[in-house]
Structure formats: structure tokens, C-alpha cells
Amino acid sequence: MTLKQLEAFYWAATCASFATAAERVHLTVSSLSKRLAELEASIDQNLFDRRGHRAVLTSAGERFLPQAVALLQHAAEVRQLASTGQSNFAGQCRLGSGELASITWLPQWVQSLRASHPDLSISVVVDIGEALADRLEKGELDVAVIAGHARRPKLRSIPLAGASFALCAAPAQAQRVKTLNADSISQQTLVCLPRGSGVTHILDDWLDRVGARPRERLVCNQWGAAAGLVAAGAGIGLLPMGLAKALVKRQQLRTIRCPQPLRSLEYELHFRDEDPRPLLAELIRTGRDSVNFDAPGPFS
Amino acid sequence: MTLKQLEAFYWAATCASFATAAERVHLTVSSLSKRLAELEASIDQNLFDRRGHRAVLTSAGERFLPQAVALLQHAAEVRQLASTGQSNFAGQCRLGSGELASITWLPQWVQSLRASHPDLSISVVVDIGEALADRLEKGELDVAVIAGHARRPKLRSIPLAGASFALCAAPAQAQRVKTLNADSISQQTLVCLPRGSGVTHILDDWLDRVGARPRERLVCNQWGAAAGLVAAGAGIGLLPMGLAKALVKRQQLRTIRCPQPLRSLEYELHFRDEDPRPLLAELIRTGRDSVNFDAPGPFS
DNA sequence: CACTCTTACGGCACCCGTAAGAATC
DNA sequence: GATTCTTACGGGTGCCGTAAGAGTG
Numbered sequence: 341m342t343l344k345q346l347e348a349f350y351w352a353a354t355c356a357s358f359a360t361a362a363e364r365v366h367l368t369v370s371s372l373s374k375r376l377a378e379l380e381a382s383i384d385q386n387l388f389d390r391r392g393h394r395a396v397l398t399s400a401g402e403r404f405l406p407q408a409v410a411l412l413q414h415a416a417e418v419r420q421l422a423s424t425g426q427s428n429f430a431g432q433c434r435l436g437s438g439e440l441a442s443i444t445w446l447p448q449w450v451q452s453l454r455a456s457h458p459d460l461s462i463s464v465v466v467d468i469g470e471a472l473a474d475r476l477e478k479g480e481l482d483v484a485v486i487a488g489h490a491r492r493p494k495l496r497s498i499p500l501a502g503a504s505f506a507l508c509a510a511p512a513q514a515q516r517v518k519t520l521n522a523d524s525i526s527q528q529t530l531v532c533l534p535r536g537s538g539v540t541h542i543l544d545d546w547l548d549r550v551g552a553r554p555r556e557r558l559v560c561n562q563w564g565a566a567a568g569l570v571a572a573g574a575g576i577g578l579l580p581m582g583l584a585k586a587l588v589k590r591q592q593l594r595t596i597r598c599p600q601p602l603r604s605l606e607y608e609l610h611f612r613d614e615d616p617r618p619l620l621a622e623l624i625r626t627g628r629d630s631v632n633f634d635a636p637g638p639f640s
Numbered sequence: 641m642t643l644k645q646l647e648a649f650y651w652a653a654t655c656a657s658f659a660t661a662a663e664r665v666h667l668t669v670s671s672l673s674k675r676l677a678e679l680e681a682s683i684d685q686n687l688f689d690r691r692g693h694r695a696v697l698t699s700a701g702e703r704f705l706p707q708a709v710a711l712l713q714h715a716a717e718v719r720q721l722a723s724t725g726q727s728n729f730a731g732q733c734r735l736g737s738g739e740l741a742s743i744t745w746l747p748q749w750v751q752s753l754r755a756s757h758p759d760l761s762i763s764v765v766v767d768i769g770e771a772l773a774d775r776l777e778k779g780e781l782d783v784a785v786i787a788g789h790a791r792r793p794k795l796r797s798i799p800l801a802g803a804s805f806a807l808c809a810a811p812a813q814a815q816r817v818k819t820l821n822a823d824s825i826s827q828q829t830l831v832c833l834p835r836g837s838g839v840t841h842i843l844d845d846w847l848d849r850v851g852a853r854p855r856e857r858l859v860c861n862q863w864g865a866a867a868g869l870v871a872a873g874a875g876i877g878l879l880p881m882g883l884a885k886a887l888v889k890r891q892q893l894r895t896i897r898c899p900q901p902l903r904s905l906e907y908e909l910h911f912r913d914e915d916p917r918p919l920l921a922e923l924i925r926t927g928r929d930s931v932n933f934d935a936p937g938p939f940s
Numbered sequence: 941c942a943c944t945c946t947t948a949c950g951g952c953a954c955c956c957g958t959a960a961g962a963a964t965c
Numbered sequence: 966g967a968t969t970c971t972t973a974c975g976g977g978t979g980c981c982g983t984a985a986g987a988g989t990g
Binding site: 667668670671674675690691692693694 | 955956957958959963964965
């Protein structure tokens with residue numbers, strides 16, 4: 341039994357396929373397969389049931405997985421405590437992120453990661469929450485910044501921060517709509533993100549509380565474009581605070597006072613349950629340090 | 641960092657020399673040296689100070705050792721829990737034993753070990769307690785049956801059982817000495833083991849309590865020979881219970897009643913502190929099951 | 941037929957052992 | 966000089982990747 345075998349087993353057991361797992365341990369599928377077979381031989385147990393189309397954990401494998409994870413974690417601790425210098429992580433690190441994070445604080449996070457871990461090759465995937473969760477589950481991502489708490493059994497999440505939003509409009513329109521209420525809203529177009537997005541939930545929640553229904557919704561799946569639409573006078577938009585402030589400063593937008601405050605959108609860092617790598621701990625730590633959804637971002 | 645490297649480190653750190661350690665991990669000194677160097681490189685720390693004539697643990701090494709041991713133990717647990725069958729131990733196992741155990745229950749212990757672990761190659765070293773402790777400390781033995789508790793920092797011990805002894809004499813002499821008291825003893829020769837032996841302590845303790853001093857001591861460093869001397873009429877002897885009973889049955893000896901009972905000699909199983917191998921647990925378990933200092937042994 | 945995993949096989953790298961060297965007592 | 970550990974080097978084993986095979990949906 342080897343630590344490498346256990347590592348291979350962990351990924352093979354938790355990834356969508358051996359192909360994904362092989363990528364994580366920098367092996368071809370064939371070599372991974374053999375390594376797993378060697379592990380099975382060494383403990384004299386079938387960890388995978390290969391009769392079907394895809395390899396699936398046997399009951400022995402299910403029992404073995406948490407043990408393997410614990411041992412790998414222990415090994416990582418020992419390795420980390422032993423080495424004097426702050427662990428310089430190497431290898432690949434795949435971050436997932438919603439668009440909001442990607443245009444506010446994510447770039448700074450990536451930069452700080454690159455600075456403290458020069459040997460770490462980082463890649464970023466920006467997508468909607470569900471897609472990111474899928475990829476996390478499959479083993480294609482290490483962590484992802486997603487609104488809300490993890491719901492899937494294989495994933496966990498910890499709170500990062502809340503993102504706050506402001507209702508804005510182009511200066512010309514803002515003059516006409518001084519304060520927002522059910523009446524004034526009913527005459528307006530609302531620029532917002534697609535259904536299912538966390539921000540849209542917040543907006544709907546707010547509309548319910550106020551008891552308002554907008555005349556029309558203009559859906560746009562990108563913050564930059566949405567901000568552009570609002571600035572172009574397409575309607576009232578709910579924009580991230582940082583973005584809004586930046587555009588207000590440039591006099592491209594004006595914020596609209598709300599009688600009722602908007603809920604903030606709570607983002608969390610999602611990751612694979614039982615990921616034994618110390619890299620995860622480092623990502624959590626630095627992620628918490630870097631998080632700031634109200635950051636001005638590259639558009640300011 | 642590899643489990644093999646950690647194993648090598650454990651033995652190198654706790655054995656008298658790399659040569660002894662190399663033997664334990666089935667390597668040449670040169671290969672062991674390289675493996676240790678690789679471990680040091682992987683955690684980027686000098687574990688050994690090689691300036692002197694012999695390699696000695698650095699402070700980093702001292703700190704690392706218990707961590708390595710813990711991880712090895714954890715790995716052993718995982719390995720054991722994973723494999724279905726009762727762990728069939730393989731490799732070498734070196735038992736140390738005092739003479740008394742060696743002629744009473746040790747043979748049966750070895751037999752039961754050989755039966756349950758056919759792939760285990762067992763060797764036995766019979767010597768006095770101090771020598772066995774030396775060899776344990778050096779890493780040349782796995783466990784040793786020694787009277788009394790472990791005192792050296794690198795060793796530990798757990799109680800096994802007490803050995804009881806009987807005062808005996810040849811039938812002709814026994815008739816003359818019906819019960820033993822200070823007076824009768826002063827006219828007798830006592831056949832006993834050398835000074836420093838645990839049995840001799842018990843005998844001296846008993847003599848003190850009775851307030852007696854024998855006329856003469858006949859020292860013999862082997863139980864078989866001592867029993868022979870007593871049977872030949874050399875004097876009164878303090879013999880192990882099993883041996884005494886066997887010879888009494890053959891009418892070669894008679895036991896002598898004692899007004900004061902003799903203390904029993906408490907034997908313990910000694911082993912290296914922090915030995916992470918599951919083999920040790922198995923030795924302790926089976927040792928406790930097999931122990932019986934009053935067993936008749938091969939001479940009966 | 942696309943996909944997933946295993947087997948066969950050639951090549952390279954790693955690791956072990958022998959032998960010689962360096963340093964200490 | 967004896968002992969202990971390290972370095973140099975040849976040889977064999979093990980492991981990885983490519984390619985082909987087996988089985989499933």
C-alpha cells in the first residue's frame with residue numbers, strides 16, 4: 341500500500357470517471373487503472389465493481405474511502421508540519437467562480453495565490469452555479485465561489501461573504517424615478533439576470549416585500565452587459581455595489597433610493613467533501629482573506 | 641514523502657546504527673542512506689546530523705519522529721482494517737527471552753506464532769535481561785520477556801505473569817530438612833542463579849524476611865544445570881515451579897515446606913517504545929495468551 | 941458507435957546493491 | 966585501522982504511456 345495508490349483511489353472513487361481522476365493525479369487512464377489494481381491486490385480486496393459500464397465502488401470500497409482520506413490528510417499534515425517554509429504548493433489548481441466574483445475580487449485572489457505559490461498553475465472557470473457544482477462533483481474543479489450553501493452530498497461549502505446590490509438607472513431616468521415604490525416600478529423595465537440566478541431571487545424577494553411588479557424584465561446573463569444596458573437607459577437595474585459605485589462616479593449611472601433595503605446575496609466557497617489536500621485549506625484561507633464582492637473590479 | 645521512507649526513518653532514528661536499521665528494512669546501508677536523503681530532500685529538512693562519527697537526530701528529526709510514527713501506525717491500522725483476512729504477518733520476528741521463559745512457555749508461544757503466521761520467520765535469543773534490553777534498544781530484537789519493568793527511556797513493557805518458585809532438595813537431603821528456618825538454612829548450601837538475576841532478588845528478599853543466611857551459595861547460570869545440581873544433592877535450590885514439580889514426580893527431588901511464602905517474580909514483555917508495527921500488537925496479544933511460567937516445559 | 945475500463949508491450953526511470961571514498965574515533 | 970556513513974556506478978525491476986481489446990448502453 342502506497343500513499344500514491346491511496347491518492348489515486350481517492351480521486352478514482354470520487355470523480356465522475358477514471359479519466360477525470362487520471363487527470364488529477366497526472367496519469368493516463370491505463371496507468372491509473374493499474375495503480376488501482378495494485379492497491380486492490382495489496383489489501384486483497386475489490387474496491388471497484390467493474391462489471392457495469394463504469395467502475396463503481398464496492399461496499400468494501402465505500403468502507404475504505406474514508407480511511408484512505410483520513411490517512412492522506414494525516415500524511416499531508418505531517419508533510420506540512422515537517423517542511424519549515426510555508427508550504428509552496430505546486431501543480432494545478434482549478435477555480436470555479438460565478439461572474440460576479442470573477443469581475444470583483446477573484447482576479448485579486450488569483451494574483452495573491454500566484455504570488456504566494458509561484459509553482460501553482462491556476463485556471464479559472466466562470467459559469468453559473470449549477471454548472472460549477474456539476475464540475476466540482478465530477479472532479480474537474482477544486483473549489484468554486486457560488487451563491488448559497490452546498491446541497492449535493494459530495495460537496496460542502498463554507499460562507500465567504502455577502503454581496504450587496506444597488507438599484508440604478510441612467511441619470512436621465514433616475515431623475516424621473518426619485519424613490520422606488522410599487523407604483524413607480526410598475527412603469528419601469530427591470531434589467532436583471534436570468535431566472536435561477538441568486539441575484540434574481542433577491543430581487544424577486546424584494547419585489548414581493550414591496551408588493552411591486554415591473555412592467556417588463558430585460559434579462560441579460562452578464563453583469564458588464566447588464567450595466568451597459570442600464571447605463572444606456574434600458575431601464576432600472578440591480579447592479580453589484582462596486583460596479584454601481586464606479587459607474588455613478590463616472591456619472592454614467594445614478595443610484596435610486598429604496599424604501600426597503602435589499603437582502604444581500606450570501607456567497608460560499610464550495611468544495612469536494614473529504615478533499616484531503618492541504619491545497620484546499622490554503623484556498624479556503626486565502627479565499628476568505630481576499631473576498632470582497634463590493635470591490636470596484638476591472639470596470640471601474 | 642513515502643511510507644517506505646518514513647519506515648526507514650523510524651528505524652534509522654531509533655536503532656543503534658544505520659546498519660541495524662538497514663537490516664530491519666531489508667536494505668543495504670547505502671540504499672538506506674539514500675532513502676533517508678530522499679526523505680530529507682522531500683521535506684526539505686536535515687533529519688540527521690552527520691558531522692560526527694555517527695548520524696544523530698537533529699532537533700528537526702526529533703520533532704519529526706513522533707509524527708512519522710503516528711502516521712506509520714495510522715497506515716498500519718488502515719492496512720489492517722482493509723484486508724479482510726486476519727493479518728498474516730510476514731517477514732522476520734526476533735524474540736528475546738530469559739532462560740526461564742525459554743524452557744517453560746516460550747516454545748509453545750513460538751509454535752502458536754508459527755502456526756498462525758506461516759510466513760513469519762522467527763528467531764529467538766536467550767540471554768540475561770540486561771543483554772536483551774540492550775539488544776532491544778539497539779533494534780536487534782522486537783520484543784523480550786524480561787523480569788521487571790522497563791526502565792530505559794526507549795523501551796516500554798507490559799506485565800505478562802508472575803513466575804513462582806519452590807525450594808527443593810534431593811530426596812535424601814529433604815528428609816533431613818523438613819521445614820526451613822533460619823537455623824536449618826545456615827547449615828545448607830543454596831543452589832541459585834548469579835547475582836543480579838531476578839530470582840536471586842526474590843531469594844534474598846525471602847532470606848531477609850526469614851532472617852537466614854545460608855552456609856554457602858552455589859551459583860549456576862542455567863536452570864537445567866541448577867536443577868541437576870540440586871538433584872545430585874549439591875544443596876537446596878530455588879527452582880521454577882514447573883521444573884520442580886516435574887522432578888518431584890520423577891522422585892528426583894522433594895519440595896521443602898517454607899514457613900514464609902516466596903514472592904513471585906513478575907515478568908513483563910519488553911518492547912521498543914513507539915514501535916509502530918502491528919506485529920508488535922500481535923506479539924503482545926499472543927504472548928499474553930501463551931504465558932505460563934509454571935508450565936512443565938521440555939524437561940518434564 | 942461512443943464511452944469506459946483493462947490488457948499487452950516497449951521504453952525509460954528509479955531504486956537497489958557492490959565497491960570505493962570521506963570522515964571520525 | 967575500525968567503524969560509520971556517503972558517493973559513484975552498473976544492472977534489474979517497476980512504472981508509465983501508447984495502442985489495442987473487451988464490454989456496456
